[in-house]
Amino acid sequence: MQNISDELLNPRLSLLNKLGGISSPVVTNNEWLYLLTEETRNSILIEGYFVDKKSLQDVFSNKKYKNNSDDVDKAVNYHQAANTFYGLAYNDYVDKTDSFLTSAIIKTINSTLRQGDNDTGFRRDHIVITGSKHTPPDYVDIEYLIKNHFLEHIIKSRKAYMAGGIKLSTYINSIAKLHCLFEAIHPFADGNGRTGRIFLNCMLIASGLPPVIIKGADNDRNKYYAALEEFDSKLGNSLNFRDSFYRIDNLIKDEGNAELMTGIIYDSLLYSLDTFICNTLENKGVKISPIADIAPSMGYTADSLRVMVNRGQLIAKKAGKTWCSSEILLIKNNMTEIESTI
Numbered sequence: 359m360q361n362i363s364d365e366l367l368n369p370r371l372s373l374l375n376k377l378g379g380i381s382s383p384v385v386t387n388n389e390w391l392y393l394l395t396e397e398t399r400n401s402i403l404i405e406g407y408f409v410d411k412k413s414l415q416d417v418f419s420n421k422k423y424k425n426n427s428d429d430v431d432k433a434v435n436y437h438q439a440a441n442t443f444y445g446l447a448y449n450d451y452v453d454k455t456d457s458f459l460t461s462a463i464i465k466t467i468n469s470t471l472r473q474g475d476n477d478t479g480f481r482r483d484h485i486v487i488t489g490s491k492h493t494p495p496d497y498v499d500i501e502y503l504i505k506n507h508f509l510e511h512i513i514k515s516r517k518a519y520m521a522g523g524i525k526l527s528t529y530i531n532s533i534a535k536l537h538c539l540f541e542a543i544h545p546f547a548d549g550n551g552r553t554g555r556i557f558l559n560c561m562l563i564a565s566g567l568p569p570v571i572i573k574g575a576d577n578d579r580n581k582y583y584a585a586l587e588e589f590d591s592k593l594g595n596s597l598n599f600r601d602s603f604y605r606i607d608n609l610i611k612d613e614g615n616a617e618l619m620t621g622i623i624y625d626s627l628l629y630s631l632d633t634f635i636c637n638t639l640e641n642k643g644v645k646i647s648p649i650a651d652i653a654p655s656m657g658y659t660a661d662s663l664r665v666m667v668n669r670g671q672l673i674a675k676k677a678g679k680t681w682c683s684s685e686i687l688l689i690k691n692n693m694t695e696i697e698s699t700i
């Protein structure tokens with residue numbers, strides 16, 4: 359995890375905005391295809407469902423899938439939910455409204471993911487989270503907690519960020535805490551993880567940012583769970599007694615808390631911004647080449663360029679296992695060289 363700072367975020371954001379900002383999230387669009395495929399693969403992997411890249415590409419290009427397994431069904435539903443709700447979030451961003459951030463939308467994301475379950479709406483029973491010590495709140499309080507704590511804070515932080523009142527790093531910290539809060543409330547009988555991750559990305563897209571991929575393979579999944587637990591421990595049992603709901607407001611308002619989740623989202627956002635920027639530039643005809651090819655003319659070794667990518671000083675994207683970039687994507691004095699030419 360990198361130390362979260364706006365120093366690495368700002369040059370990326372200002373370059374992205376100069377390039378026209380995030381485009382409408384449709385998968386026929388090169389900028390989005392890779393991110394959405396990887397997000398689907400990882401998000402269902404967190405829950406233990408595996409779909410290979412080839413089958414996923416078939417899902418995304420709407421071909422008939424031969425393998426009609428549970429895993430592919432999960433991927434098809436995830437893809438449908440991401441496509442629909444990321445589109446709505448994007449239009450909310452373009453139209454500058456808040457109409458999208460409602461509990462009706464959260465419920466519809468969940469029912470899109472759980473097609474065939476015949477169970478809609480918030481849970482009407484107690485629930486336990488497998489492998490966790492945290493006790494989610496009584497179901498009678500869910501509607502109140504989602505509307506008056508979760509959504510109210512999202513709307514406030516998004517307004518503040520869009521008006522330039524808070525830095526992106528502060529906004530990421532709020533989003534991280536709110537994702538943890540959503541999972542701690544665990545409002546549905548099933549699909550809480552996937553619904554929460556799709557909604558997290560809706561918050562980002564509705565603020566003009568690309569979606570993040572929370573990685574789902576063993577080690578990363580454990581880090582994600584540990585990050586949720588870290589916030590659970592701060593909450594204590596304040597979700598279980600109405601008199602202590604006010605504590606949630608303080609936890610969300612305080613800068614800090616949810617350090618682990620903030621780090622996960624920060625690292626993923628840097629990765630998504632870089633992928634998005636590189637793909638947009640490639641669409642505009644800019645050559646993005648393997649790092650080993652550009653190193654000599656830049657006067658560096660390939661290894662030192664790799665270190666610069668890891669430190670966030672060179673914007674790059676991964677093609678298979680190879681990092682690819684261009685010399686105009688080097689960040690110097692808080693700016694990429696290319697920015698001065700557009």
Ligand SMILES: Nc1ncnc2c1ncn2[C@@H]1O[C@H](COP(=O)(O)OP(=O)(O)OP(=O)(O)O)[C@@H](O)[C@H]1O
Pocket residue numbers: 404405487489490491492541542546547548549550551552553554583586587590
């Ligand atoms: N300690 C924890 N505190 C809060 N939330 C947690 C904790 N551990 C796991 N979770 C969340 O619970 C989610 C699992 O809940 P649930 O089964 O309802 O969701 P879903 O899994 O999307 O579904 P499925 O297993 O059906 O694919 C995890 O993805 C994670 O987001």
Ligand SMILES: [Mg+2]
Pocket residue numbers: 405548549550
């Ligand atoms: Mg589940």
